[in-house]
Structure formats: C-alpha cells, structure tokens
Amino acid sequence: MTTSPQPVTGLATWAGELACPVCFSALHATGDTLTCTACHRIYPITNGIPILIPNRAEPSQLK
Numbered sequence: 001m002t003t004s005p006q007p008v009t010g011l012a013t014w015a016g017e018l019a020c021p022v023c024f025s026a027l028h029a030t031g032d033t034l035t036c037t038a039c040h041r042i043y044p045i046t047n048g049i050p051i052l053i054p055n056r057a058e059p060s061q062l063k
Contacts, residue, residue, distance in 0.1 A: 021052050035060070 018027045018034065025038035027050075034043040034050050040060030044051050 018050060018052070022054050022057075 016026070019025065020027055020036035020039060020041060020043075022041060023036065023039045025036055027034040027043070028037055029045075032045045034045060034052075035041070036043075041054070041057040042060060043053075043057050
C-alpha cells in the first residue's frame with residue numbers, strides 16, 4: 001500500500017524556498033512579514049500570500 005503525498009500547508013514549511021526579488025537572498029518569515037536576510041527589505045504577507053513586489057516592500061529600520 002502506498003501513501004499519497006500530503007499537501008504542504010503554512011508559510012513556515014516553504015518560506016525557505018523563497019528569495020528576495022531584488023537581491024535574490026533568503027527570506028525569513030516573522031509573523032505577517034518576510035524579511036530579506038541581506039538587504040533587509042520587509043515584504044508583507046496578506047491573507048497568507050507573500051507579496052514579493054519590490055515597490056510594495058518596506059525598508060528596514062536597520063542602519
């Protein structure tokens with residue numbers, strides 16, 4: 001008997017597959033945002049959907 005693969009649910013399970021559309025670095029999921037590990041742009045997650053549009057990203061508060 002074989003089992004069929006279960007669907008992947010939840011952002012945390014696949015967030016590691018996403019990359020920043022500006023610098024192509026990894027994104028880190030925190031709450032309702034994704035933050036780029038290199039350029040520190042912050043992308044919103046709306047209704048469970050990551051909005052990876054550069055002009056919709058917020059600049060980081062880091063200096």
